[in-house]
Amino acid sequence: MKVIISGGGTAGHINPGLAIAKYIKKKNPKAEILFIGTERGLETKLVPRENFEIKMIKVRGFKRKLSVDTFVAVKELFQGLSEARKIIKEFKPDLVIGTGGYVCGPVLFNASRMKIPTLVHEQNAFPGVTNKILSKFVDKVAISFKEAEKYFKDKSKVVFTGNPIRSEMLEVSRETARKKLGIPKDKPLVVIFGGSRGAENINSTVAELIKRHxxxxxFHLIYATGEAQYEDIMKKIGDVKSPNINVLPYIFDMANTMAAADLVVCRAGAITISELTALGVPSILIPSPYVTANHQEHNARALEHNGASVVILEKNLRPDILYDQITRLLDDNDMLSNMAKSAKSMGITNATEKIYAIIKDIMKTKQKT
Structure with a gap:
């Protein structure tokens, strides 16, 4: 079994692909899996860390306003189509999967034209432009939120699966995780991150919070700034000699970090939401206001409505407000416990198995035709 997986840009597109890849290898140890990404995305670091091969193509997203960048994007699109087709011809996959990001466009389009079984996975309640276009060509569309179905014209292709959770996220225990991270048993752990690329407003708020406190x-704090903003944030914070504070550019071991956490402060991206609920972790969510159709606030409000999270809109974010919310929750064990139970009740932990069942189905159907 030979599989190409394409997804890139942010961890939210890459991690579902990695979760699917690992499950395929679990079921088919001899399976050959190749990732396709771009040099600009985080896939250049995340995929090799998991010992999967990755090849790059040149393609970029289109900006809404016509500019010189538009013509560059058009040129790179045709280049990406050619490069993707060459890779597919050489690798000869039995299946091609897309997990989001503009890199999926050339890969999935070529595969569908070459009559190779294709599947695209949409993480968000409001689908991205690339996936909406690809839905016309692929065999199946896996969705993570039932609300996403209405945005796809051919409902017969759409299957609700939830978001794939990396197997390691579900296998680690809280006790083991805290021991590995060196967190004392009697010290609450708060984890703060703003996404794989960081979030400027969250970073400036947390930097000021750290300077003050x-x-x-x-509590013990693990705080990831995003690699691009790490040096600037460290300059703002100054010397941090407290053993309670660990500032990182990026959290690679998210499985142990999440499992060990008493409270997580983060954005409300689809994959993050899925991981929080699968593990049953209480959260303070700060949805990004810069996303299509404000879908992160919809994600965050769903958790808040179920008692699993507290939401702070970015326009209301201040160091004192964030610190007060953190300490208020940590001081109320009953509330934290109830939030954890509510989060856990919303979790979907078998999305990868559902996606694998779709994979087997479309491959059988293609073989018959």
């Missing part, structure tokens, strides 16, 4: 924190 680094000598009197009553």
């Amino acid at each position: 680094k000598n009197d924190l009553r």
Whole structure:
């Protein structure tokens, strides 16, 4: 079994692909899996870390306004189509999967034209432009939110699966995770991150919070700035000598970090939401206001409505407000416990198995035709 998986840009597109790849290898140890991405995306770091091969094509997203970048994007699109077709011809996959990002366009389009079984996975309640276009060509569309179905014309292709969760996220225990991270049993752990690329407003708020409270924190803090903003944030914070504070560019071991956390402060992206609910982790969500159709706030409000999260809109974000919310929740064990139970009740942990069942189905159907 030979499989190409394409998805790129942010961890939200890459991690579902990695989860699917690992499950395929679990079921078919001899399966050959190749990722296709771009040099600009985080896939250049995340995919090799998991020991999967990756090849790059040149393609970029289109901006809404006509500019010189538009013509560059058109040129790279045709180049990407040619490069993707060459890779597919050489690798000869039995199946091609897309997990989001503009890199999927040339790969899935070529595969469908070459009559190779194709599947695209949409993580969000409001589908991206690339996936809406690809839905016309692929064999099946896996969705993570039932609300996404209405945006796809051919409902017969759409299957509700939920978001794939990396197997390691579900296998680690809280006790083991805290021991590995060196978190004392009696110290609450708060984890803060703004996404794989970081979030400027969250970073400036947390940097100020640390400056004010680094000598009197009553909890252990693991804080990821995003690699692009790490140096600037460290300059703002200054010397951090507190053993309670660990500032990182990026959290690679998210499985242990999430499992060990008493409270997570983060954006409300689809994959993050899926991981929080699968593990049953209470959260303070700060939805990004810069996403299509404000879908992150819809994600966040769903958790808040079910008692699993507290939502702070970015326009209301202040160091004192965030610190007060964190300490208020950590001081109320009953509330944290109820939030954890509510989050867990919303979790979907078998999405990868559902997607694998779709894979087997479309491959059988293609073989018959």
